[in-house]
Amino acid sequence: MFTGIIEELGEVIEWQPSADAARITVRGALAVSDAGHGDSISVSGVCLTVVDSGPDWFTADVMAETIAMSTFAAPQPGERVNLERATQVNDRLGGHIVQGHIDGTSTLLSVTEGGAWRVLRFTLSSDLAPLVASKGSIAVDGVSLTVSAVGDDWFEVSLIPETLAVTTLGLKSPHDSVNIETDILARHVQRLLAFTPTAAESGTTGKANS
Numbered sequence: 001m002f003t004g005i006i007e008e009l010g011e012v013i014e015w016q017p018s019a020d021a022a023r024i025t026v027r028g029a030l031a032v033s034d035a036g037h038g039d040s041i042s043v044s045g046v047c048l049t050v051v052d053s054g055p056d057w058f059t060a061d062v063m064a065e066t067i068a069m070s071t072f073a074a075p076q077p078g079e080r081v082n083l084e085r086a087t088q089v090n091d092r093l094g095g096h097i098v099q100g101h102i103d104g105t106s107t108l109l110s111v112t113e114g115g116a117w118r119v120l121r122f123t124l125s126s127d128l129a130p131l132v133a134s135k136g137s138i139a140v141d142g143v144s145l146t147v148s149a150v151g152d153d154w155f156e157v158s159l160i161p162e163t164l165a166v167t168t169l170g171l172k173s174p175h176d177s178v179n180i181e182t183d184i185l186a187r188h189v190q191r192l193l194a195f196t197p198t199a200a201e202s203g204t205t206g207k208a209n210s
Contacts, residue, residue, distance in 0.1 A: 002042045002084050004095030004137075004144020006167045007031065010043070010083040012075045013057060020064045024048070024075065029056040031083040040100070042084040044168065045142030045179040046070050047100025069104050071141075071177045080168050082142045095144025096137040102179045103128055106140075108172050109154060118164060119148065121156045122178065129153065131182040131190060139181040143167050 010028035024043070031041050032053045039050045041058065048060035062072055075081075087093075106122040122140070124132060132138060132155050136147050140157060149156040164170030172178065 002098040131186040
């Protein structure tokens with residue numbers, strides 16, 4: 001589990017595709033400072049498992065489903081990525097609960113400059129629209145953000161200078177794609193509202209009249 005508070009800007013060193021997966025190597029000295037084999041690191045919002053590491057780098061396997069759902073189609077060496085180590089139980093929850101299980105990608109539609117901030121508007125698919133609410137939380141490339149405005153097929157986030165400086169979001173231009181993860185609480189509420197127990201589950205089937 002993560003909090004969406006990015007700890008470090010990492011850099012892709014190598015991308016090795018195979019028939020149905022890939023292996024990515026990322027440079028990030030802080031991310032690997034206390035990481036071991038099997039530990040989780042969020043790479044631009046995608047939870048990956050460390051399979052090898054060195055003084056300032058780590059390698060992880062990326063499955064075909066992750067490649068299909070994320071911006072990891074073919075990362076290029078030198079590409080910057082947001083890195084966050086898995087949260088510890090005694091850490092402050094500075095952002096919100098982020099699993100690193102992304103819902104898919106969104107496309108940056110526009111960038112509006114403010115006096116001391118920048119407003120980014122992204123596309124929002126119809127299946128995810130019910131899960132995104134104004135003043136709610138969303139993770140964009142692993143960054144915990146507050147939704148500042150939302151429509152039927154778009155949402156906006158307002159970024160302060162610190163977020164622009166320490167994450168990849170400050171480098172984004174219109175038409176760029178990002179990984180998004182909706183709030184886990186919204187996902188569970190949607191599931192509860194959609195779930196209809198069967199007759200057997202409600203205990204009505206097979207009962208004889210008395």
